[in-house]
Amino acid sequence: MSSSKINRLLPLFLVLLVALGAVLCANPFGNFAFDDDFSYSNIALNWAHTGAMHYNGWNVTGYLVHAPSEGC
Numbered sequence: 001m002s003s004s005k006i007n008r009l010l011p012l013f014l015v016l017l018v019a020l021g022a023v024l025c026a027n028p029f030g031n032f033a034f035d036d037d038f039s040y041s042n043i044a045l046n047w048a049h050t051g052a053m054h055y056n057g058w059n060v061t062g063y064l065v066h067a068p069s070e071g072c
Contacts (some may be wrong), residue, residue, distance in 0.1 A: 039056060039058040
């Protein structure tokens with residue numbers, strides 16, 4: 001490989017290395033909720049226990065279509 005090609009690719013490798021380092025530092029492989037998962041889980045759990053859907057008021061408009069379709 002010529003030195004000019006290495007010099008051209010070095011910034012790309014540095015950016016990829018920094019991005020990989022940031023991902024590893026953030027540890028995205030944990031078992032934790034994202035966005036509205038906690039709210040949806042609460043609604044689904046209440047639905048399973050009571051047989052009736054009780055919205056908790058957090059982002060309700062999204063659940064009007066989303067939650068009932070998950071039960072099918």
